[in-house]
Amino acid sequence: MDTLIVEAENFVVDYLNKNLDSKFVYHNLSHTKRVVESTQEIIEALAITDPEATQLLLAAWFHDTGYTKGIEGHEHDGALIATDFLKQQNASEEDINAVSQLILATKMGYSPKTLLEKVICDADCAHIGSKNFEDLTALLRKEWELTKDRVLTENEWLDENIKFLTSSHSFHTTYAAKNWQKRKGKNLSKLLKTKSKSSFERSKLKHKKAELSFKKNKVELPERGIETMFRVALRNHITLSDIADTKANILLSVNAIIISLVLSNLVSKLDNPSNDYLIYPTIIFAVFTVASIVLSILATRPNVTQGKFSKEDVANKKVNLLFFGNFHQMKLDEFEWGMGEMMKDRDYLYGSLTKDLYFLGLVLNRKYSILRTTYTVFMIGIVISVLSFIIAFYTRDPEVGRKTHEATTAFLLH
Numbered sequence: 536m537d538t539l540i541v542e543a544e545n546f547v548v549d550y551l552n553k554n555l556d557s558k559f560v561y562h563n564l565s566h567t568k569r570v571v572e573s574t575q576e577i578i579e580a581l582a583i584t585d586p587e588a589t590q591l592l593l594a595a596w597f598h599d600t601g602y603t604k605g606i607e608g609h610e611h612d613g614a615l616i617a618t619d620f621l622k623q624q625n626a627s628e629e630d631i632n633a634v635s636q637l638i639l640a641t642k643m644g645y646s647p648k649t650l651l652e653k654v655i656c657d658a659d660c661a662h663i664g665s666k667n668f669e670d671l672t673a674l675l676r677k678e679w680e681l682t683k684d685r686v687l688t689e690n691e692w693l694d695e696n697i698k699f700l701t702s703s704h705s706f707h708t709t710y711a712a713k714n715w716q717k718r719k720g721k722n723l724s725k726l727l728k729t730k731s732k733s734s735f736e737r738s739k740l741k742h743k744k745a746e747l748s749f750k751k752n753k754v755e756l757p758e759r760g761i762e763t764m765f766r767v768a769l770r771n772h773i774t775l776s777d778i779a780d781t782k783a784n785i786l787l788s789v790n791a792i793i794i795s796l797v798l799s800n801l802v803s804k805l806d807n808p809s810n811d812y813l814i815y816p817t818i819i820f821a822v823f824t825v826a827s828i829v830l831s832i833l834a835t836r837p838n839v840t841q842g843k844f845s846k847e848d849v850a851n852k853k854v855n856l857l858f859f860g861n862f863h864q865m866k867l868d869e870f871e872w873g874m875g876e877m878m879k880d881r882d883y884l885y886g887s888l889t890k891d892l893y894f895l896g897l898v899l900n901r902k903y904s905i906l907r908t909t910y911t912v913f914m915i916g917i918v919i920s921v922l923s924f925i926i927a928f929y930t931r932d933p934e935v936g937r938k939t940h941e942a943t944t945a946f947l948l949h
Contacts, residue, residue, distance in 0.1 A: 539589065539593070539624055539626070540589060540592050540593065540596075542624060543592075543593050543596045543597070543620065544571075544596060546620055547564075547567065547596045547597060547600060548564060550600060550603070550616070551563065551564045551567065551600065551603070552564065554603040555602060555603050556602075556603075556682075558678065558681035558682050559602055559678055559681075559682065560674045560677050560678050560681070561671065561674040561675040561677075561678040562599050562602050562678065566599065567595070567596060567598070567599055569661065569662065570595045570598065570599075570658050570659055570661070571592060571595040571596055571658075573657070573658035573659075573661035574591050574592060574594075574595040574654060574655065574658040575592065576658075576710075577654050577657060577658060577708055577710050577711065578591060578592075578654070580710040580714075581650075581654070581708065581709075581710055583650075583651075583654070586630060586633075587651055589630070590630060590633045590634050590637060590651065591637065591651055591654055591655060593617065593621070593630075593634045594617070594634050594637035594638050594641075594655050595655065595658060597613050597614075597616060597617035597620070597634070597638055598610070598613055598637075598638045598641045598655070598659065599613060600612070600613045600616045600617070601613030601614075601615075601616065603616075606682060606683070610638055610639050610641055610642045611639065613638050614634075614635040614638040614639055617631075617634050617635060617638060618631055618634075618635055621634065633651075636652075637651055637652060637655045638655075640652040640655055640656060641655060641656060641659045644703075647707055650708070653707035653708050654708055656707055657706050657707055657708050657710075657711040657715075660704060660706075661711070661715065663700065663704060663715070663719050663722065664706070664711070664714070664715025664716065664717075664718040664719040664722075665715070665718060666718065668718075668722040669722070669725075672696060676692055690730070693726055693729060693730045694730070696726050697723065697726050697727065697730065700719065700722070700723045700726070701723065706719075761885065765885075765888045765892065768892055769888075769891065769892060769895070772892065772895040772896065772899060773895070775899055775903075776895070776898065776899060776902065779834065779835075779899065779902040779903055779906055780834075780835050780902075782906055783831045783832075783834040783835045783902075783906060783909070784831075784835070786827055786828075786830075786831045786906075786909055786910070786913060787828060787831040787832065787835075790824045790825075790827045790828045790831070790913070791828065793820075793824050794821065794824045794825065794828070797817060797820060797821055797824070815923060815927065816920060816923035816924040816926075816927045819916075819919060819920050819923050820916070820920040820923070820924075822916075823912060823913070823915070823916020823917070823919065823920060824916065826912050826916070827909055827912050827913040827916065830905055830908055830909035830912060831909055833905050834901075834902050834905040834906050834909060835902075
């Protein structure tokens with residue numbers, strides 16, 4: 536039977552690695568291994584022997600494989616997966632039924648009836664009586680957020696854990712009650728202390744806010760929220776600008792390659808009178824390619840202002856010192872003075888950030904407008920150039936033109 540356990544371990548490890556969604560940060564392979572270890576620990580303590588010990592270990596390995604199918608009814612799905620595996624291993628019908636029943640016994644709220652069901656239930660909840668309880672429940676909380684879209688506040692999560700430990704859970708085997716109950720009590724005590732401390736801090740904060748609101752007759756703006764908003768917005772604008780420059784560079788490179796091929800392969804053949812039918816298609820092709828290159832350059836061409844400001848500009852809040860184009864020609868001491876004046880004035884500082892954001896938006900609008908035009912010109916130019924070459928070949932020799940048309944159509948379809 537040891538061979539069967541090894542086969543089950545290899546199967547479950549491979550199966551979960553390939554099929555389990557990464558959002559399950561708690562009910563994953565690590566949890567399965569912890570349950571198997573806890574099951575083995577109880578088996579040895581209670582001197583459970585084969586075949587019951589093998590059935591318990593098999594159930595421990597397969598009890599959460601059903602999460603690969605979904606959350607609801609995962610115990611039933613896990614039992615089916617275990618059944619299919621055991622049938623392939625030629626296990627007896629008795630072992631298959633026993634393992635399936637043990638997996639179903641791990642369902643939340645189920646009251647175990649037999650000793651084996653009590654063992655698997657205690658092993659599945661062994662983390663409650665462990666020193667890593669806080670870390671493991673943090674993973675479970677994150678898993679709820681990712682898989683169930685269930686976001687709980689700190690107090691709601693504390694209430695959820697306290698309710699489970701006090702009302703919903705109890706150890707069933709004598710070994711678990713003797714060895715894990717004490718740690719469970721400590722974990723519960725820690726939760727209650729955290730809850731009490733949190734309630735006290737909330738009450739204290741509430742009184743403090745009440746006192747502040749009584750003393751102040753105006754609402755203070757959320758400084759951190761404003762700074763975060765500017766930081767995120769500016770970063771997004773800069774990212775979009777980088778994307779636009781990348782797109783323009785791609786078009787520039789592609790068209791440069793195209794124009795070099797045209798110059799090296801087509802233009803050299805145009806001085807031959809027999810190739811005069813290629814003149815107009817080549818010109819059309821080259822014109823659209825050059826137009827795309829020019830537009831790509833315009834989209835990425837920088838525009839720098841004069842880079843000077845006076846003290847009157849700073850006093851009247853007419854200059855944005857956060858943009859390099861406004862100070863690149865100034866001396867260091869003048870720039871430091873201007874920045875100092877701006878940082879003294881909160882409205883001037885936020886006004887400068889607002890202007891910076893606005894003008895970045897104007898630059899982005901210009902870039903993306905030119906890029907759209909560039910892509911349109913490039914697309915139309917490719918189509919017209921191909922058609923012109925087909926017409927030129929067809930005019931010179933209808934049979935050659937027909938074959939060229941068929942080859943071009945096949946290339947476009949592929």
